[in-house]
Amino acid sequence: MTVKAKMTVDKEYKIGQIDERIYGSFIEHLGRAVYEGIYEPDHPSADEQGFRTDVIELVKQLRVPLVRYPGGNFVSGYNWEDGVGPVSERPRRLDLAWRTTETNQIGTNEFIDWAKKVNAEVNMAVNLGTRGINEARNFVEYCNHPSGSYWSDLRISHGYKEPHKIKTWCLGNEMDGPWQIGHKTANEYGRIAAETAKAMKWVDPSIELVACGSSNRKMPTFAEWEATVLEHTYDHVDYISLHTYYGNRDNDLGNYLAQSLDMDQFIYSVICTADYIKAKKGSKKTINLSFDEWNVWYHSNEADKKIEPWSIAPPQLEDIYTFEDALLVGSMLISMLKRADRVKIACLAQLVNVIAPIMTEKGGEAWKQPIFYPYMHASVFGRGTALHSIISAPKYDSKDFTDIPYLDAVSVHDEDNEVLTIFAVNRHQTENLLLDCDIRSFEGYKILEHIVLEHDDVKATNKQNRSNVVPHSNGKSKVDNGQLEASLSALSWNVIRLGK
Template sequence: MTIKANMTIDKEFKIGNIDERIYGSFIEHLGRAVYGGIYEPDHPEADEQGFRKDVLELVKELKVPLVRYPGGNFVSGYNWEDGVGPVEDRPRRLDLAWRTTETNEIGTNEFMDWAKKVNAEVNMAVNLGTRGIDAARNLVEYCNHTSGSYWSDLRIKHGYKEPHKIKTWCLGNEMDGPWQIGHRTADEYGRIAVETAKAMKWVDPSIELVACGSSNRHMPTFAEWEAKVLEHTYDHVEFISLHTYYGNRDEDLANYLAQSMDMDQFIYSVISIADYIKAKKRSKKTINLSFDEWNVWFHSNDADKKIEPWSIAPPQLEDIYTFEDALLVGSMLISLLRRADRVKIACLAQLVNVIAPIMTENGGGAWKQSIFYPYMHTSVFGRGVALNAIVNSPKYDSKDFTDVPYLDTVTVMNEEEDTVTIFAVNRHQTDTLELEVDTRSFEGYKVVEHIVLENDDVKATNQHNHSNVVPHNNGDAKVDSGRLAANLPKLSWNVIRLGK
């Protein structure tokens, strides 16, 4: 059976320019993200610094522009000085956030080297849990100051003559959460954040700063937290952060695939709060959003309860993603792009092994999880300007959501390359969606490719050397007389690329 939807796209219906940092990711000192993930010196694929070349290639395939580091909950107990200088002199520390032992073999300089190998910038987080102004300003000086001061000269002594020039910095992590080391109230956090921000920018006025927003929309302090934090920090930061994770614990697929609507409401709410503070302060400055943790996370919850405390790089948060997870991740990417005017940074959490699109075996192979594909497609083909398409789609109601459109979509125009890309999810569990698009604004454009990710088994997963969830480019989209017609299979992720 088929259902029908239609939409109109026009080059003048612009949402905003897409900041490439919206396709960022995240590496935390957690589980096997670093040790056994990006770094495994005894691996056959290790390079001269111990970084896995197979992982490097997969990350480069994703075109990740920005990687948040080193946490996450980890950063709230992290002494950055432990991770610089001769490796043999670095201490082992108990990581209270994840109850493991941190060896500090990899630290700031090594991670900067890795980021350069994958052509990514680093979004550096500072510890506002157990530490504060002094450690943060010293880290900025170590990383960004040219020379002639204690910390910049120490970096040079450590073998890095040129400064790292890190542009984007996070003022702590999830400080609203009682689970966070050094948890603070909104006023307590706002005060330390603003004073830290001032000191960091006195060291390097060119940096951009992200203040901690709520850990998720359902925190009891949500909204009030954002408002109080921004009252303190508004004049000294550029971004407020958002975090969210979803899971299909109830095995309710219709409701699960609608959860990106919760993400939509989270984004709209934080924009409203930020603009309220803008109005209250009579400010001309606009605070943008950094959605610097987002993903599906629930598969590994039971396994993580069995981890031996204080072990080194145990398998933690190693969700094995299904086809249905890839559909939701696709919709979450669509949600971010539909507010590209205000969401300027986003970080899929995380990148390797830990709730990640890339998985590895210690000593073995690396492979792409199901969620790798929508992330890759949007990162590669979703650069340019987000367009506000006029969409008419049939809808459904689920347990937690009403008026859920079966067609979830966003369109991106790249004027430099003369391309238009439609990203679309068909949420219907049994019916093909017959889509018609008015493309008359893009005269002379033809279908270059129609990529489809589909699978009859919503629980299908990928493993090393055994990939069940992979896209094909056999979609049937075509343009005739300014009208695009395409059949979107039931439960599918679609990428329709147009060009001249």
Template sequence: MTNNKAKMILEKDFKISEIDNRIYGSFIEHLGRAVYGGIYEPGHPQADENGFRQDVIEMVKELQVPIVRYPGGNFVSGYNWEDGVGPVENRPRRLDLAWRTTETNEMGTNEFMKWAKLVNAEVNMAVNLGTRGIDAARNLVEYCNHPGGSYYSDLRISHGYKEPHKIKTWCLGNEMDGPWQIGHKTAAEYGRIAQEAAKVMKWVDPTIELVACGSSNRNMPTFADWEATVLDYTYDHVDYISLHQYYGNRDNDIANYLALSLEMDDFIRSVISIADYIKAKKRGKKNINLSFDEWNVWYHSNEADKLIEPWSIAPPQLEDHYNFEDALLVGCMLITMLKHADRLKIACLAQLVNVIAPIMTEENGPAWKQTIFYPYMHTSVYGRGVSLNPIISSPKYDSKDFTDVPYLEATAVYNEENEQLTIFAVNRHLQDSLHLECDIRNFEDYEVIEHIVLENDDLKQTNSAKDTPVAPHSNGNAAIDGGLVTAALPKLSWNVIRLAKRK
């Protein structure tokens, strides 16, 4: 038995929060092959009557994605939503300046709502606060959500959609702090337009929830000041502030790479503290919650993207081929977000198909699962319920940028209705398995029903359409005796230990 031992205590009453299922959301932008050739490929053998790829639909259903952000991303800051509604043959082709491609507008708001319904997902709709503003934002809410009897709601009905879409969650623009963004603004400029857009959008439909743009990433020079200024303007009108962050293993340092979720944790804590400062400053009663609406690993495709021919249609952009070590970090990031379920209510893995995505497709060919598909799927399917606050003691290590990194990254979710308890755990140790002892005496008559493990001896191993060498197995050795769960977590592994009350 390994000398590396970690302990964990789980109690039913040690609750962080009920988990908002939208924490397992994703993102489809009009970028690369996410839409065209991803979710929509009319000539494909598995396309339905709408042109939607049914093989992709089945994989998205397997992930149980509860909400999908749309249509961007950088794309939305130059997007005229009117281009994507009405008869397809009348829709204009536009230059997309965000990604230097040509947008055909074959897919638009109504088509996407139809697709979302097929995969049982809500939509998190973004409005353009780059080249557009208050007027276009309120009109889009009216078009989507108003029952009828007004210009834009009747326009929707004339387009063949009698029932309103009832979109609940809306993003007020995208990454407006970034100089790369079309219509980039200072914090005060964005705060004012977001405040006014939020007001009129909620006047059209008071039931909607709104996400204000936070920083594009934690390393932006304006970080923290941006959040504070934007919330100073919008506190009374919005419900969430957004976070975006991508990571990569550019130095090929696995110990440091797997510790990056600690940075994510600190980022989340920082934004919570800024939101609470504004609440205190305003003598407010409501908490501003968090929407981590772009997160993932993204770095593999950076060089290839420099070679894309400008103004092409749906070129293969941002097509990261994820390896095994990426799946481990994605697992750590998911665990980190669950630890903040009291304030982090929405999160969107960016993105869903082809573009930095868990699902890849080939034109006229198969769809297949990337390595990161599995931790995302496991948490989404088994991580519904209450996020528990585990008491953990673990051996630790230091890396280039971090100190006291626990070898055990873990959390647990309790589903009282189904009488199930799920432990999610990553062993960060490069050489050794980790012996886990988890005290669950508070959960009487529970038994281990499955111990899923994702492991591979080759950190750089990827999956492909032809072969899936990185895939989970259920041969983990978790066992329970007298309220104590024991398990050997293999070196560098993602683990899902599922327990349920004996019937």
């Protein structure tokens, strides 16, 4: 039996221009993300600053435009001054967030140097857990003010004459969470965030600011938190953040692959809440979304309980991802692209070693996890205008969801290069899906490539065999008289690229 689905794609059915920052990522001072991840001075590939060039090349393949730094939970106890100036004089600190020891060998300036090497901007977070307005405005002055002030001249004395010109700043991290150092109520956080935002923008009016939304949709304060925080901050910030992680703890594949529907609802709910405050205030300004933590995270939970406290860069949160995880990551990317009109920033959490698409061996190779591929495909081919695709597909129900379409898809039109790209996941576990897609408005377009990521074992990883879960370009699709016909294998991620 073949499952059939219909889809209509028209170049006039526009969702919105895709902000390339939707393909951002995240490096936190956590586990081996920094030390033994991006930075390993004794590694054979290390450059003059100690950064692994093999990792740099893999990050470049992903075309990561933006990297959030330095946290995460870590930032709520971080003194940014510890990470600037002579490395030999930097203090070692106990990181209470992850119960490790931070050496501060890498700090703000070094990380910005690394970001330039991978062609990425930095999305800098400030500490609103143990610190506040003064430290945040000083940090902006240190990074962005040209010269002639205490903090900007200190940066110059550290060897950085030109300002870093960091555009995007996060006002703390997950301040609604009781696990967070300096946890606050919505009113407490809203007040400090608003006043900090004002001071930061007085130093540099060109910056954009992200207010903390809920740590996840299941928080008891969800929605009320967003409404209260935005009541205080609406006139001073540009984005509200979202965080979510999923896992297949019950080993229920049908339910697992449907979790992107939860992400859809999360996005919709936050948009509604932000627009409610817009209406309440009678504002002409629209608050957009920064989904600055998202991924699959559950494989390493038990191993992390055995970490020796106060270790330096222990192997924390090192999820080894499976093929089924790659399918869900693909659907999560599709979810964000479907709301590209409002989701303007997103950060896959994280980039190297810590719940990451890239893994490294100390002194050895860097390698790609299965989730590397849908992330790379979306980032490389998903630039342009997101289109509203009209889809008719059979559905199924699972433990937590109803009416789950077997076909999950979105289309992107790159007008400059006249390329249409369709990203599609077939959630059906046993049957191919025959897709009949009307693309008549794209006259003269032909198949350029049909990339497929598939595997007969949903638990397959790349840990032992690096080429175990990898894409191929032998997808079955054709165009005839404005109709695209494509066969999507059971349980597959597909990238169909069309052009003249």
